[in-house]
Amino acid sequence: MDDNQKSLILKSSSQYPLPQGVKLSYGTAGFRADASILESTVFRVGILAALRSLKTQSLTGLMITASHNKVTDNGVKIADPSGGMLTQEWEPFADAIANSPTPQHFVQLIDEFVKKENIRFDGVRSAKILLGRDTRPSGESLLEAAKQGVYSIVGATAIDMGILTTPQLHWMVRARNKDMKATELDYFEQLSSSFRFLIDLTPNQIKMSKTDDKLIVDGANGVGGEKLEVLKKMLNSMDIEIRNSGKEGGVLNEGVGADYVQKEKVVPQGFQLKDVGIRCASLDGDADRLVYFSVQSNNTSKIDLVDGDKILSLFALFIKEQLSILKMEGDDHVDENYEARLGVVQTAYANGASTDYFRQLGLEVVFTPTGVKYLHEKAAEYDIGIYFEANGHGTILFSESFLTWLNARNNELSSKSKGSEQQKAVLRLLAVSNLINQAVGDALSGLLLVEAILQYKGWSIHNWSELYHDLPSRQLKVKVVDRTAVVTANAETVVVRPPLIQEAINVEVAKYPQGRSFIRPSGTEDVIRVYAEASIQEAADSLANSVAKLADQFLGFGNSG
Numbered sequence: 001m002d003d004n005q006k007s008l009i010l011k012s013s014s015q016y017p018l019p020q021g022v023k024l025s026y027g028t029a030g031f032r033a034d035a036s037i038l039e040s041t042v043f044r045v046g047i048l049a050a051l052r053s054l055k056t057q058s059l060t061g062l063m064i065t066a067s068h069n070k071v072t073d074n075g076v077k078i079a080d081p082s083g084g085m086l087t088q089e090w091e092p093f094a095d096a097i098a099n100s101p102t103p104q105h106f107v108q109l110i111d112e113f114v115k116k117e118n119i120r121f122d123g124v125r126s127a128k129i130l131l132g133r134d135t136r137p138s139g140e141s142l143l144e145a146a147k148q149g150v151y152s153i154v155g156a157t158a159i160d161m162g163i164l165t166t167p168q169l170h171w172m173v174r175a176r177n178k179d180m181k182a183t184e185l186d187y188f189e190q191l192s193s194s195f196r197f198l199i200d201l202t203p204n205q206i207k208m209s210k211t212d213d214k215l216i217v218d219g220a221n222g223v224g225g226e227k228l229e230v231l232k233k234m235l236n237s238m239d240i241e242i243r244n245s246g247k248e249g250g251v252l253n254e255g256v257g258a259d260y261v262q263k264e265k266v267v268p269q270g271f272q273l274k275d276v277g278i279r280c281a282s283l284d285g286d287a288d289r290l291v292y293f294s295v296q297s298n299n300t301s302k303i304d305l306v307d308g309d310k311i312l313s314l315f316a317l318f319i320k321e322q323l324s325i326l327k328m329e330g331d332d333h334v335d336e337n338y339e340a341r342l343g344v345v346q347t348a349y350a351n352g353a354s355t356d357y358f359r360q361l362g363l364e365v366v367f368t369p370t371g372v373k374y375l376h377e378k379a380a381e382y383d384i385g386i387y388f389e390a391n392g393h394g395t396i397l398f399s400e401s402f403l404t405w406l407n408a409r410n411n412e413l414s415s416k417s418k419g420s421e422q423q424k425a426v427l428r429l430l431a432v433s434n435l436i437n438q439a440v441g442d443a444l445s446g447l448l449l450v451e452a453i454l455q456y457k458g459w460s461i462h463n464w465s466e467l468y469h470d471l472p473s474r475q476l477k478v479k480v481v482d483r484t485a486v487v488t489a490n491a492e493t494v495v496v497r498p499p500l501i502q503e504a505i506n507v508e509v510a511k512y513p514q515g516r517s518f519i520r521p522s523g524t525e526d527v528i529r530v531y532a533e534a535s536i537q538e539a540a541d542s543l544a545n546s547v548a549k550l551a552d553q554f555l556g557f558g559n560s561g
């Protein structure tokens with residue numbers, strides 16, 4: 001960096017001092033905190049996004065959102081040129097600059113990093129960043145801070161895309177870097193046209209009953225509802241009612257949204273007795289999570305939850321079916337058979353019944369630590385990799401080589417056996433790859449794929465829910481002295497430090513039929529999370545309580561007596 005560049009950063013960063021006592025970490029999903037203390041962080045992440053763009057010589061993205069958290073919170077994260085999350089290698093630098101105490105120190109950190117990473121400031125290609133934000137009121141002033149950060153890098157351009165869902169921004173970054181159509185309208189057109197295409201490939205004999213035509217969506221009073229309204233107009237055939245779109249006066253994520261519905265297992269606000277039997281879905285505050293549910297007839301505050309694991313099951317079942325249709329090739333195609341590797345990626349929070357279900361289907365299941373950056377990376381190793389967190393964040397990734405093969409296969413089948421079952425299966429898989437967001441988990445594209453598959457199979461939400469029965473589970477949080485003292489292994493299922501606690505957990509687990517339990521430090525909150533599963537709810541609750549007690553004895557303040 002030359003002196004001009006250094007003094008520009010010094011000058012602008014003096015306008016955004018770090019508030020006293022703030023300590024932030026990039027964590028599982030970017031920086032998050034009360035919005036009032038975030039200006040300097042967002043400004044700095046603006047610079048970071050520009051540096052990442054210079055380093056990769058590609059466009060990057062910056063999203064201002066705190067997802068399912070309180071409306072008064074906000075957050076910021078970076079989309080890498082691929083459309084995925086910021087590379088993990090840069091996270092320590094992100095932490096360092098976010099917590100840098102003075103403008104002088106900040107400039108020095110950047111200067112050292114630029115040298116180490118060999119980032120070129122020769123002006124041959126300047127930095128370009130797409131900016132997006134959710135509907136939080138604090139978003140506007142934080143966006144200004146992000147722009148100031150970007151403009152502190154000589155020649156950098158910030159392109160404000162306005163209010164978006166997080167997955168829309170990631171999709172746009174990916175599309176732009178691939179020289180594909182990348183406006184918001186292009187996003188809606190790609191989703192709606194591939195959805196209609198899939199619906200047109202539904203076998204004729206299948207027609208759903210009247211109630212099953214209808215879908216009610218809880219928009220969490222956030223950006224998702226508003227975007228779904230736009231999408232809905234382009235789908236014409238679908239009966240979707242959108243509630244909690246944010247226009248009715250409700251508060252973002254308060255008693256609504258995918259996180260609330262999945263964790264509390266109760267109906268979101270605005271849903272009632274008359275909705276019994278209807279298929280319902282819930283998005284989170286930035287529309288990257290999706291869960292389905294139906295209102296229970298015997299108790300209208302309770303729901304039958306259809307979570308991320310079950311969305312994953314539906315997707316896996318459908319993909320597997322299409323692959324087996326493809327395999328029923330005629331005699332002369334043996335050498336063109338492509339053994340597509342299909343993989344399912346889950347975390348330790350996946351319900352054990354879902355994992356058993358995949359294994360029964362003969363599918364390969366792998367586990368990663370919590371956080372979509374890990375799941376996404378793993379899923380990308382397959383021809384078709386499907387990943388979901390139980391909370392509803394996930395997608396399906398298709399490898400380039402498999403897509404090339406599918407396209408070639410389609411051309412060949414068009415000339416030899418147009419309209420055959422094999423060709424339809426190829427076309428369905430291609431449509432899925434266009435419909436489902438390849439950059440990151442996306443509630444809107446996920447919802448359309450669920451709807452298309454349910455129509456294809458002629459299934460109600462009840463049929464879907466019956467694929468397998470969730471084992472009863474319980475999640476608890478324990479406040480401890482220092483959560484970083486807990487070190488885990490095997491995709492967070494085993495504690496390796498501190499010593500002896502894992503042995504104690506094993507003793508508890510052994511007392512319960514189908515018992516399973518683990519603890520891990522949260523990446524987004526200052527707590528240890530406890531998860532337990534067992535054959536009946538009382539047992540899952542009791543196992544979770546015993547393990548929480550152990551966590552408190554080994555790591556906590558010793559309040560559990």
Ligand SMILES: CC(=O)N[C@H]1[C@@H](OP(=O)(O)O)O[C@H](CO)[C@@H](O)[C@@H]1O
Nearest residue numbers: 028029371372389391522523524525
């Ligand atoms: C049990 C659980 O739901 N954990 C969530 C939560 O992470 P924690 O590290 O558990 O706080 O937030 C992450 C980001 O949204 C999400 O990826 C993850 O699944």
Ligand SMILES: [Mg+2]
Nearest residue numbers: 067284286288
């Ligand atoms: Mg979210």
